[in-house]
Amino acid sequence: MATTSTALTVTRAGARPRLRSGALAQSARVFARDRQAMVGLLIIAIVGGAALAAPLISPWDPLTSASVERLSPIGTPGHVLGTDEQGRDILSRLIWGGRASLLVGILPTVTAGVVALGLGLLAGYLGGAVDHVIMRALDVFFAFPLVLLAIAIVGVIGPGMGNQMFALAVVLVPYSTRVVRTATLSVKPLEFVEAARALGASGGRLVGRHLLPNVLPPLLVYTSTLVGMMIVASAGLSFLGLGVQPPTPDWGVMVGNGRLVLYRAAHVATIPGIVIVVAALAFNFVGDGLREALDPRARR
Amino acid sequence: MIVYVLQRLLGLVPVLFGITVVIFLTMKLIPGDVARALLGPMANDQSLAQLRHALGLDQAIHVQYAKWLWRALHGDLGLSPIVHKPVVELLLPKFGNTLILAGASFGLAVVGGVAVGVLAASRQQTMVDRASMGASLVIGNMPPFWLGLVLIVFFAIDLRWLPSLGMYSSRGDGGFSDLLAHLIMPAIATAAAPGAIIARMTRASVLEILGQDYIKVARSKGLPERAVLGLHALRVAWPPILTISGLQLGYLLGGAVFTEEVFGWPGLGRQLVSSVIARDVQAVQGAALFIALSFVMVNLVVDLLNLYLDPRSRPA
Numbered sequence: 072m073a074t075t076s077t078a079l080t081v082t083r084a085g086a087r088p089r090l091r092s093g094a095l096a097q098s099a100r101v102f103a104r105d106r107q108a109m110v111g112l113l114i115i116a117i118v119g120g121a122a123l124a125a126p127l128i129s130p131w132d133p134l135t136s137a138s139v140e141r142l143s144p145i146g147t148p149g150h151v152l153g154t155d156e157q158g159r160d161i162l163s164r165l166i167w168g169g170r171a172s173l174l175v176g177i178l179p180t181v182t183a184g185v186v187a188l189g190l191g192l193l194a195g196y197l198g199g200a201v202d203h204v205i206m207r208a209l210d211v212f213f214a215f216p217l218v219l220l221a222i223a224i225v226g227v228i229g230p231g232m233g234n235q236m237f238a239l240a241v242v243l244v245p246y247s248t249r250v251v252r253t254a255t256l257s258v259k260p261l262e263f264v265e266a267a268r269a270l271g272a273s274g275g276r277l278v279g280r281h282l283l284p285n286v287l288p289p290l291l292v293y294t295s296t297l298v299g300m301m302i303v304a305s306a307g308l309s310f311l312g313l314g315v316q317p318p319t320p321d322w323g324v325m326v327g328n329g330r331l332v333l334y335r336a337a338h339v340a341t342i343p344g345i346v347i348v349v350a351a352l353a354f355n356f357v358g359d360g361l362r363e364a365l366d367p368r369a370r371r
Numbered sequence: 372m373i374v375y376v377l378q379r380l381l382g383l384v385p386v387l388f389g390i391t392v393v394i395f396l397t398m399k400l401i402p403g404d405v406a407r408a409l410l411g412p413m414a415n416d417q418s419l420a421q422l423r424h425a426l427g428l429d430q431a432i433h434v435q436y437a438k439w440l441w442r443a444l445h446g447d448l449g450l451s452p453i454v455h456k457p458v459v460e461l462l463l464p465k466f467g468n469t470l471i472l473a474g475a476s477f478g479l480a481v482v483g484g485v486a487v488g489v490l491a492a493s494r495q496q497t498m499v500d501r502a503s504m505g506a507s508l509v510i511g512n513m514p515p516f517w518l519g520l521v522l523i524v525f526f527a528i529d530l531r532w533l534p535s536l537g538m539y540s541s542r543g544d545g546g547f548s549d550l551l552a553h554l555i556m557p558a559i560a561t562a563a564a565p566g567a568i569i570a571r572m573t574r575a576s577v578l579e580i581l582g583q584d585y586i587k588v589a590r591s592k593g594l595p596e597r598a599v600l601g602l603h604a605l606r607v608a609w610p611p612i613l614t615i616s617g618l619q620l621g622y623l624l625g626g627a628v629f630t631e632e633v634f635g636w637p638g639l640g641r642q643l644v645s646s647v648i649a650r651d652v653q654a655v656q657g658a659a660l661f662i663a664l665s666f667v668m669v670n671l672v673v674d675l676l677n678l679y680l681d682p683r684s685r686p687a
Contacts, residue, residue: 207385207389208389210385210386210389211386211389211390211392211393214386214389214390214663214666214667215390215621215659215662215663215666216620216621216622216624216625216662216666217621217622217625218625218626218628219624219625219628219640219643219659219662220659222628222643222644222647223397223643223647223655223658223659224397225647226643226646226647226650226652226655227397227398227400227652227655229650230647230648299512303512303513303514304625306514307514307515307516307628307629310514310516310629311628311629311632311644312648313644313647313648323514326514326516326517326520329520330520330633333520333523333524333528334528337520337524337528340517340520341517341520341521341524344513344514344517344520344521347514347517348509348512348513348514348517351512352508352509352512355508355512
């Protein structure tokens with residue numbers, strides 16, 4: 072570790088490292104020692120890796136019926152998790168479904184985080200009228216329950232995977248912006264920011280160099296816990312027929328389709344749900360681990 | 372105290388104003404011409420202009436908003452072009468049904484969550500604690516629609532104990548016991564995730580108080596653990612629990628949409644989803660207004676209740 076940090080100071084002579092490598096290394100150590108976070112990371116790697124490698128590892132095509140036998144039960148030879156109402160292999164659809172399901176869970180959350188970073192820094196740094204206008208405008212969004220607002224937005228712009236992601240991103244922006252603004256306000260009055268300002272640092276430099284590095288960790292922690300929630304929420308929208316559209320494989324769509332054959336073959340609906348729970352849990356484990364690693368006050 | 376309540380009420384005005392503006396503007400953002408949609412592709416320019424004038428669509432947007440708001444304040448949310456009914460008439464009974472489901476779920480989530488949380492806190496670091504907290508972690512991440520289906524598989528299909536669809540059975544007497552039988556599963560599915568969060572928060576809140584000096588005094592003077600928990604710890608712990616429970620309401624209402632859909636519960640959420648699928652903008656707009664207004668009111672009640680119950684939250 073020592074050699075890396077020396078190398079860093081040599082190559083970036085004169086430049087101030089954004090995050091002291093010592094603090095970063097310590098955070099990484101805390102995170103790596105967190106067993107729950109590591110389990111979460113492992114699950115995400117398996118589910119995400121399987122989704123990425125779907126063309127290589129998927130035993131059957133997810134869209135065409137692989138077997139003459141429809142609704143075959145768990146443990147059928149050739150179809151470990153059985154087949155659905157159209158005779159499609161459930162395991163293959165789960166593997167391929169990870170692509171859409173993880174994407175609609177992760178992308179809106181990250182997009183909202185980026186937008187929130189801009190809005191929150193602007194509101195927190197400039198203060199005054201700008202802060203007031205931004206925060207009062209966002210207050211209106213807090214008057215709607217999150218998922219219901221997303222459904223209403225889809226109602227206006229129409230169902231579909233792209234619109235679903237747009238709606239989820241919109242409803243998340245106020246929440247993430249609040250986190251960024253609070254973090255900005257807590258750092259802004261600190262002495263090192265004052266000192267930089269007294270030394271003549273420009274507004275852009277103050278924000279980019281001094282506020283941003285201190286605002287990113289809480290936003291990262293918050294975003295990582297949101298992803299788990301969004302995987303559940305976006306699966307819900309797809310379940311209702313408002314998000315990812317069939318025949319594209321998606322975990323929420325699979326539960327929705329399985330519901331129609333619930334009385335004949337319950338596993339068609341229940342298995343994808345288990346995958347949703349496990350994936351959401353994994354992201355929560357990682358989020359909790361990040362919180363412990365990046366927020367010294369949260370450490371036990 | 373009264374000043375604070377008045378301030379809180381005044382603070383609602385811009386929020387309510389914002390809600391109506393947002394809801395009104397979303398309707399305006401929808402691509403397509405309303406007049407053309409109503410008259411069809413064969414309409415000529417003159418009749419289109421006449422209809423636009425009749426609907427007030429040729430007026431400035433702020434005039435349209437003022438007129439819409441005025442009508443909304445008088446309980447007129449327009450006509451649903453899909454079901455050919457006034458939107459208010461369509462939504463009011465659904466709203467009542469959602470209140471039944473949401474009320475039962477909220478009660479269940481708070482009672483269950485607080486009970487589990489207190490139990491876990493009082494048996495800290497035992498198997499009971501670990502098992503209940505582990506379970507609440509898993510349950511907290513369960514999609515309500517999936518949990519609803521699992522409940523149906525067990526209690527309606529396998530055991531045949533409970534009905535799986537609707538609010539009343541077609542051959543039933545439509546009485547309270549019939550409603551209750553239909554309510555159990557949707558209420559559990561809706562309450563599960565918020566209840567799990569309340570349990571975790573309650574545990575943390577009680578544990579924090581159990582570590583304080585006055586609890587040590589109560590214990591060292593020989594009070595039984597039951598009295599320490601009930602008389603001393605809970606009295607202080609439950610205002611934050613109330614706040615946390617209030618915060619779960621939005622989450623709970625969001626979950627209710629899915630359970631209403633799964634269990635065929637004729638509520639506002641299910642109506643919202645079918646209106647969205649039918650692209651019935653008028654009804655979507657009305658439902659959004661209903662939901663936002665009731666959510667704002669509930670949050671206000673929780674705030675004021677907290678203020679009344681917890682002297683520490685009162686401004687000096």
